[in-house]
Amino acid sequence: xxxxxxxxxxxxxxxxxxxxxxxxxLKAAEHDNxxxxxxxxxxxxxPDGTLRADTAIHVRNGRIEALGPAxxxxxxxxxxxxxxxxxxxxxxxxxxxxxxxxxxxxTVSAFDPGANAADALDPRDPHFPAxxxxxxxxxLVAPSPDNLVGGACVCFRTFVDRGRLxxxxxxxxxxxxxxxxxxxxxxxxxxxxGAVYQLRKLLTKAERGEAHPRVDAALAxxxxxVLICKTRHxxxxxxxxxxxxxxxxxxxxxxxxxxxxxxxxxRQQPVVVGPYSFTSERRVLLGAAELAGKGIEVAFRGGxxxxxxxxxxxxxxxxxxxxxxxAAARRALTVAPARVAGVADRIGMLTPGKEADLVVFSxxxxxxxxxxxxxxxxxxxxxAADRRAPGGKP
Amino acid sequence: MGTQHGxxxxxxxxxxTKLRRLSLPPRPPRRRNAVARIAALACLxxxxxxxxxxxxxxxxxxxxxxIVAGDGRVIENGTLLVQGERIAAxxxxxxxxxxxxxxxxxxxxxxxxxxxxxxxxxxxGESSGTAGPTRRAEDAFDxxxxxxxxDALRHGVTAVCLSPSGPQGVCGSGAVIRLAPGSDGPQSxxxxxxxxxxxxxxxxSDNTPVTRLKTLRAVQxxxxxxxxxxxxxxxxxxxxxxxxxQLRERASKKSEKEAEKPEDKPxxxxxxxxxxxxxxxxxxxxxxxxxxxxxxxDKKEETALKKPQRPEPKHELEILLHAxxxxxxxxxxxxxxxxxxxxxxxxxxxxxxxxxxxxxxxxLVAAQIADAEVPVILGSTARNGLRQDDVFRRTIPNCxxxxxxxxxxxxxxxxxxxxxxxxxxxxxxxxxxASNRLNxxxxxxxxxxxxxxxxxxxxxxxxxxxxxDFVLWSGDPLDPASKVVRVYVGGTPVYQTPDEPEKGGAx
Numbered sequence: 001x002x003x004x005x006x007x008x009x010x011x012x013x014x015x016x017x018x019x020x021x022x023x024x025x026l027k028a029a030e031h032d033n034x035x036x037x038x039x040x041x042x043x044x045x046x047p048d049g050t051l052r053a054d055t056a057i058h059v060r061n062g063r064i065e066a067l068g069p070a071x072x073x074x075x076x077x078x079x080x081x082x083x084x085x086x087x088x089x090x091x092x093x094x095x096x097x098x099x100x101x102x103x104x105x106x107t108v109s110a111f112d113p114g115a116n117a118a119d120a121l122d123p124r125d126p127h128f129p130a131x132x133x134x135x136x137x138x139x140l141v142a143p144s145p146d147n148l149v150g151g152a153c154v155c156f157r158t159f160v161d162r163g164r165l166x167x168x169x170x171x172x173x174x175x176x177x178x179x180x181x182x183x184x185x186x187x188x189x190x191x192x193x194g195a196v197y198q199l200r201k202l203l204t205k206a207e208r209g210e211a212h213p214r215v216d217a218a219l220a221x222x223x224x225x226v227l228i229c230k231t232r233h234x235x236x237x238x239x240x241x242x243x244x245x246x247x248x249x250x251x252x253x254x255x256x257x258x259x260x261x262x263x264x265x266x267r268q269q270p271v272v273v274g275p276y277s278f279t280s281e282r283r284v285l286l287g288a289a290e291l292a293g294k295g296i297e298v299a300f301r302g303g304x305x306x307x308x309x310x311x312x313x314x315x316x317x318x319x320x321x322x323x324x325x326x327a328a329a330r331r332a333l334t335v336a337p338a339r340v341a342g343v344a345d346r347i348g349m350l351t352p353g354k355e356a357d358l359v360v361f362s363x364x365x366x367x368x369x370x371x372x373x374x375x376x377x378x379x380x381x382x383x384a385a386d387r388r389a390p391g392g393k394p
Numbered sequence: 395m396g397t398q399h400g401x402x403x404x405x406x407x408x409x410x411t412k413l414r415r416l417s418l419p420p421r422p423p424r425r426r427n428a429v430a431r432i433a434a435l436a437c438l439x440x441x442x443x444x445x446x447x448x449x450x451x452x453x454x455x456x457x458x459x460x461i462v463a464g465d466g467r468v469i470e471n472g473t474l475l476v477q478g479e480r481i482a483a484x485x486x487x488x489x490x491x492x493x494x495x496x497x498x499x500x501x502x503x504x505x506x507x508x509x510x511x512x513x514x515x516x517x518x519g520e521s522s523g524t525a526g527p528t529r530r531a532e533d534a535f536d537x538x539x540x541x542x543x544x545d546a547l548r549h550g551v552t553a554v555c556l557s558p559s560g561p562q563g564v565c566g567s568g569a570v571i572r573l574a575p576g577s578d579g580p581q582s583x584x585x586x587x588x589x590x591x592x593x594x595x596x597x598x599s600d601n602t603p604v605t606r607l608k609t610l611r612a613v614q615x616x617x618x619x620x621x622x623x624x625x626x627x628x629x630x631x632x633x634x635x636x637x638x639x640q641l642r643e644r645a646s647k648k649s650e651k652e653a654e655k656p657e658d659k660p661x662x663x664x665x666x667x668x669x670x671x672x673x674x675x676x677x678x679x680x681x682x683x684x685x686x687x688x689x690x691x692d693k694k695e696e697t698a699l700k701k702p703q704r705p706e707p708k709h710e711l712e713i714l715l716h717a718x719x720x721x722x723x724x725x726x727x728x729x730x731x732x733x734x735x736x737x738x739x740x741x742x743x744x745x746x747x748x749x750x751x752x753x754x755x756x757x758l759v760a761a762q763i764a765d766a767e768v769p770v771i772l773g774s775t776a777r778n779g780l781r782q783d784d785v786f787r788r789t790i791p792n793c794x795x796x797x798x799x800x801x802x803x804x805x806x807x808x809x810x811x812x813x814x815x816x817x818x819x820x821x822x823x824x825x826x827x828a829s830n831r832l833n834x835x836x837x838x839x840x841x842x843x844x845x846x847x848x849x850x851x852x853x854x855x856x857x858x859x860x861x862x863d864f865v866l867w868s869g870d871p872l873d874p875a876s877k878v879v880r881v882y883v884g885g886t887p888v889y890q891t892p893d894e895p896e897k898g899g900a901x
Contacts, residue, residue, distance in 0.1 A: 278774065278822065279812040282545055308791065310825055317821060320874040321549070366874050368824035369835050 036060040038078045040070045041085040047349040049327030059356040062378035066352050081360055088365050089348050090137025090357035092337035093312050094272050094301040098139045099125040105143035105150045113212040115151030117141045123165040127305040131158040132383055134309030135359040135372045140341040145177035145228040155341040159377040168343045174218040178238050179230030199241045224342050225249050232256035235263050250340045257287025261294045270336040271296050274315040275303030289323030299336035317368050453477045455490040459499035464506050464841045464855035476862040479884035483858050506856050507552025507863035508820055509843035512751055512771045512807035515554045515816035527710045529566025531556035537582040542813050547881045547889035549817040550865040555847050562598035562609045564616055570847050574883040592725045593717045599729035599785050610736050617744045620714035626705045633702035640699055723747040729754040729785045738766045754789040760800035773809025774822020794830035805842050
């Protein structure tokens with residue numbers, strides 16, 4: 001678990017956060033002696049989002065050991081899939097409410113940096129297996145965006161072994177929010193101006209090191225943070241308040257991506273858009289391509305379980321239909337959300353050393369007629385589609 | 395030209411002029427101008443735009459295309475020839491006539507235009523007022539709603555079946571509309587291919603059980619009334635025939651009598667013709683007894699003979715009768731299993747050609763649907779029912795598989811959820827294909843859709859004789875990275891990718 005806190009550059013602070021956030025550390029459920037395996041599919045998704053043919057993935061001890069030429073893959077442990085199939089890192093759904101029971105944030109105070117979304121999860125939520133079947137192997141649950149500082153997000157696997165949630169990171173990015181819902185009649189702030197003022201006060205406090213340790217760390221750039229904005233006005237306000245720190249945050253947007261693409265430029269962290277649906281306006285659907293055109297890395301959110309589990313890939317397909325580069329869209333389903341969640345060192349890419357959370361799709365995952373054939377978590381197959389099932393004849 | 399941009403270039407094939415230029419001496423250009431002028435003048439003189447169009451109509455040939463015909467054939471490097479608003483020929487070795495407008499597809503894929511069989515595209519206004527079987531979906535279609543209509547074309551949709559969504563019960567008739575340019579120019583889109591394509595009924599699955607029962611009762615009552623109305627019409631026809639028969643009989647009787655009567659009694663004859671209205675006169679009294687008795691009998695008969703009353707016309711019931719007579723199918727929107735069973739029962743009672751719409755719980759009653767041989771239109775706007783009372787709480791992604799295994803024909807459509815959803819009908823079909831292990835999602839929204847709408851002799855495939863509604867895709871239509879490059883409806887270009895360079899001859 002300590003390794004998951006690698007982002008914390010200050011060890012003292014890291015330990016403090018660990019103490020606050022975790023309490024007794026959650027130990028990931030152990031797989032019983034994960035067997036070594038080699039998977040060979042038609043193509044393999046590379047970290048840059050392109051597909052590479054003739055590649056075998058060697059898995060050992062739950063991790064990707066190496067990638068090699070498909071022709072050299074031999075032995076009993078080799079699993080071969082058809083020529084059209086694609087092996088992809090497990091998809092990661094951002095800002096999901098999968099497994100969340102009750103509110104994930106406080107409603108009385110607008111500042112709640114100590115809260116953890118991890119505390120509101122139910123490992124027995126029936127949506128976990130549904131997500132897994134759709135190729136979603138990990139999710140990030142954030143505090144509901146009703147507080148200026150909402151608390152820590154949690155990132156976990158959707159494969160639940162023996163009723164124990166496999167938490168990848170309990171002290172995920174600290175969530176800041178701006179937008180309708182943050183200002184309300186029954187507590188401060190009650191207006192946009194009030195919210196901006198409150199945030200300014202918080203920043204001044206943090207500069208003196210008097211704010212909550214998480215806020216101090218996030219604003220000092222020692223803890224990753226995500227900013228949830230609903231409209232372009234919220235993005236503009238956030239940019240004003242956070243000034244030079246603004247570029248450090250990952251940003252989750254509502255529907256105004258096209259309008260605020262200019263404001264968001266020059267950042268290292270991805271910008272989260274979605275979910276897109278069949279009824280989304282064209283203006284909204286053009287957002288992902290617009291951001292990518294400004295050199296911004298995009299990550300998708302699928303909206304599961306409010307939308308069906310296919311919502312994540314639907315979002316990607318709609319973005320591509322509206323001009324997003326397919327490679328960027330594939331990254332936006334895998335490595336980009338892993339970076340937002342701060343777990344890119346463990347999952348999200350098919351490179352040696354990463355944990356072997358893999359999905360075998362019957363085709364390019366961006367094609368909506370691609371089906372999930374098999375899902376592996378830490379090198380163990382946890383789902384296989386019934387291939388004998390005959391197709392319906394319309 | 396087009397090759398530089400990777401787009402599609404359009405060239406005019408005028409081999410004659412080229413030949414002339416090569417040969418010596420070349421014809422003076424003035425002469426060509428003169429011919430053109432005379433032709434233009436002739437066109438102007440003929441006046442009527444239709445005639446003008448016909449005169450100027452050159453065949454359109456899409457060459458160098460990968461043609462997905464829709465019947466399983468894929469023609470690589472083929473030619474699609476369009477004459478007027480219909481497809482004239484397609485294949486590898488189609489001879490392109492001279493003077494045809496040639497479009498080099500440069501390997502682009504050509505498919506039939508996509509069809510959304512259950513749509514709200516272009517629908518205006520909110521459903522309000524009273525439900526009525528006389529409502530027509532095409533009356534609510536906004537031909538100037540270019541935002542949505544062009545968006546539909548941009549994603550390859552060229553035809554929709556509009557539902558007259560309204561208050562629950564019998565909502566009216568649906569219509570098949572093609573996105574062809576209207577008579578008033580390119581700013582309007584939409585031409586009715588089939589008015590009264592279906593009688594639409596909404597059993598209101600969103601409502602409480604009691605309301606749903608009431609809705610069903612009201613629908614049943616309407617059908618019963620329709621049958622009664624027909625009975626009364628038939629009774630009237632019978633009565634009328636009887637009345638006419640009696641009139642004729644009496645007329646012949648009278649003429650017989652008149653033949654017997656002495657010829658010097660024109661006055662009496664006239665009076666007898668006046669019938670029951672005539673008042674007995676002095677002349678009558680003078681007549682012999684037997685003659686007078688006969689006259690009275692006549693009078694009685696005439697008073698008994700009354701022209702039957704035609705029943706009040708009930709237009710709202712007439713369309714229901716068309717449905718009962720299998721002239722148009724009945725589409726019932728039902729999500730819950732109970733509503734689906736009610737719909738099947740309704741169809742059985744009144745012998746209707748049923749098509750089910752919605753079907754969120756269709757998989758639960760697949761066997762019953764199969765027994766009734768009823769096709770199901772599943773909505774592609776997938777939703778996840780989270781609330782306990784949600785209509786969609788029992789919906790499953792592989793509903794089509796269950797239906798298919800039971801032997802039910804199923805199809806996908808945008809689901810009349812939103813006017814904007816119609817554009818993504820192919821993506822919806824792809825989603826359905828993935829969860830139901832289907833190989834050809836394109837077929838669901840082209841050929842199968844046309845068959846379901848009973849317009850397969852007009853649209854849905856690329857075949858000579860069918861309407862030239864087709865789409866040029868930059869790549870495989872199922873790949874989201876492919877774009878719609880051009881759309882033709884009825885042989886007329888209606889959409890072109892904006893980034894494609896404009897060509898001189900493109901219209």
